[in-house]
Amino acid sequence: MIAEVQGIATAAGCQLVASCDLALAAEGVKFGVNGVNIGLYCSTPMVALTRAVPPKVAFEMLTTGEFIDAARAREIGLINHVTTPDALRESTMAMAATIAAKLPAAVRLGKRAFHDQQGLPLTTAYPLMGKVICDNLMLPDTAEGLQAFLEKRAPDWD
Secondary structure: OEEEEOOEEEOHHHHHHHHOOEEEEEOOOEEEOOHHHHOOOOHHHHHHHHHHOOHHHHHHHHHHOOOEEHHHHHHHOOOOEEEOHHHHHHHHHHHHHHHHOOOHHHHHHHHHHHHHHOOOOHHHHHHHHHHHHHHHHOOHHHHHHHHHHHOOOOOOOO
């Protein structure tokens, strides 16, 4: 899921951005979890935010209620890219097209594995991911991808 952000992403909007796999924002976008300004701590947006940005940054945002701009959001890892407002849609669609050109089964497997291994100790994560790469290697289209690489051509996925 790719977020394409324009305007202001506050509270649940910021939560939605933090929940997405990737995010692009236009210059001038502001992000915040500023419920604390009206006496309402943004506890549900906090869940996604604390998983997307460093804890001290999230806590600062949650307790000060101050907005951050797109450049700062990129710096802390809340979003992946900042672009001009006019180029936002094109940039988002280009990223989507890049991912869509990959083997869909490998992307699905990889996304699940990415989330499964987070927070696991290394002694658990590596054996689990060893199984995932073996499962990936057993996909018929993976053989096509490897052959295409050796032949210096684009893969022809089924």
